[in-house]
Amino acid sequence: MRIAIGQLQEESNTFVLQLADLRHFANNTLLYGDEIVRALTGTHAEVGGFLAVLGEAGAEVVPTVAAHSVSSGIVPRETFETLKAELLARLPAGPVDGVLLALHGSMVVEGDHDGEGALLAAVREAVGPSVPIAASLDLHGNITARMVASADILVGYDTYPHVDMYETGRECASLLLQAVRGATRPLTVFAKVPMIVSAEGMSTQHGPMRS
Numbered sequence: 001m002r003i004a005i006g007q008l009q010e011e012s013n014t015f016v017l018q019l020a021d022l023r024h025f026a027n028n029t030l031l032y033g034d035e036i037v038r039a040l041t042g043t044h045a046e047v048g049g050f051l052a053v054l055g056e057a058g059a060e061v062v063p064t065v066a067a068h069s070v071s072s073g074i075v076p077r078e079t080f081e082t083l084k085a086e087l088l089a090r091l092p093a094g095p096v097d098g099v100l101l102a103l104h105g106s107m108v109v110e111g112d113h114d115g116e117g118a119l120l121a122a123v124r125e126a127v128g129p130s131v132p133i134a135a136s137l138d139l140h141g142n143i144t145a146r147m148v149a150s151a152d153i154l155v156g157y158d159t160y161p162h163v164d165m166y167e168t169g170r171e172c173a174s175l176l177l178q179a180v181r182g183a184t185r186p187l188t189v190f191a192k193v194p195m196i197v198s199a200e201g202m203s204t205q206h207g208p209m210r211s
């Protein structure tokens, strides 16, 4: 069982002028291929959760790109195309059985407000219609119909403050493996709740988000 993994996380604020370019990612996390397994095994975020579950299952890990930045302005088109091309180039020529991606959900790319949708659509095109794709998300993501159409499984954090990144990664990887083994056939549905919560009122420890 060969599972490709990747990470591309950026939370864009379109009012911020500082661009999330490659240097911005490199100042945070920017890893390629086997560096990802060396650097992120045993860590307590999504990719650490992916690697733990895949290790327990004896899966062959195909590491692609791991790029993470703190919240910033939009991602320049050239940066996005570079990271996307690096990720796609590391998908093996032979088939993979599944793809696991750690995403945020609110990445804005120059010319495209749905960066994750663009990435997931490109990965779907690369692996074909029958290979399961699962992605983890921040619960602050702006989920789009394109994301839902391109992925088989999308798993968001359950908590804010975010204390369940590792658990979310594990859940996402476990659901993907069930689909790869044919134990489940995930279906995605897209529904928007008519509700806006201010960031200050979004804690899941009390208030409307708790209930």
Ligand SMILES: [Zn+2]
Residues within 6 Å of the ligand: 138, 139, 140, 162
């Ligand atoms: Zn968040």
